[in-house]
Amino acid sequence: MPGADLPPAVIGCALPEVLDYVNPGERIWFDDGKIGGVVDRVEPDTVHVRITQARAKGEKLRNDKGINLPDSNLPLPSLTAKDLEDLAFVAQHADMVGLSFVSKAAEVEQLQQHLARLSERTVAIILKIETQRGFEQLPALLLSAMQAGSCGVMIARGDLAVECGFERLAEVQEEILWLCEAAHVPVIWATQVLESLASGGLPSRAEVTDAAMSDRAECVMLNKGPRVMQAVQTLDSILRRMQAHQRKKSSMLRSLHVAHTTWHLEPANS
Template sequence: MRSPADVTTLQDALRQAGDEGLPIIIKIETRKAFEALPATLLTAMRSPSVGVMIARGDLAVECGYERLAEVQEEILWVSEAAHLPVIWATQVLETLATTGTPSRAEVTDAAMAERSECVMLNKGPHLEEALHFLDDVLRRMEAHQTKKRSMLRRLHLADLFEKNSAPTDKPAARRKPGCL
């Protein structure tokens, strides 16, 4: 999804099909999607269940390999701030899954995946080995990584956003200034 409009189109289609409770995964794979991420997430969060997928292969091509680490870090931060789960995807332990031996870079990449809630592995003849390897790495990294999550109550600001984006009969002048 590249924009809030894409999410709205999906939400409308799910509502018409009677499936509005289905989870939505916002796949970030283009520069345009990355730049629209905050607005896209605010729109998506009107649905009951939302997650974010960092499609790192396509994103690296779009944003440049030299910027990939920075871009995926920002996606992780924004998603964490929104209390949304993240899927770490694209080429995680790909060499291990296909050849049976991981590269050093893949091991480090797998370790960084601990910051997400889900890791997507590619298929290959050594997939089961890759899965066990990933599980071992992630379990070891749990002691070294932590998310900075404050579990806050629902914010009044979210209610205002929802009220201001939906049509209303109530004129803005009647609202108390400065009140949330």
């Protein structure tokens, strides 16, 4: 019934150990920022959250959705026990490995040591910049990753926007692009590129502009969807057009199409 008191919803967390580092007053976000809240109080094995942001009609929180704690200091290892187990296969067969939620140079060095122990092959390391701390430590992360000889950076804009604030995302990704270009490190532009088109229907105007801006990266990642092939074709068309105008951060100053238009001007009345 509308207006009736409902019992608080209860959800689980795949990494319950993070609850030991959460404090009252800290922000918490669910499902890439679709639902936001503030930690009210912390009890053993339970964190009470007051929801402060959601759609007026409510929001559904499905399984396997992410949880972000941008204000909490979470001293969790970047490489989990499952990651270390999977590295044996990765080292023998993969061309690159993504290091998620990396925030310390020591984590990059640890991954390099494990890969060197498991195989003589060179496996590229992709630094997935997904947190405020990862962004702030990017220079140190790059210096460590570049020692391996083959590395790249992914601007993981889903978590990064939630962690840094949506209003800061454009500025943050701009700084990442500048820094990686100076270091001659390739960049992957990721998350929600032409998502409306890939999932069905037409891309929004904002998505087309976003896809055009992705030309400044070396690689663009598209998510899965029933129309992903159409999204690839559209992205290819957009990037081919943009490459004539800009190469990474440098404008090409090509002649404009409008400059070749013939104008017929009527004489002004005397």
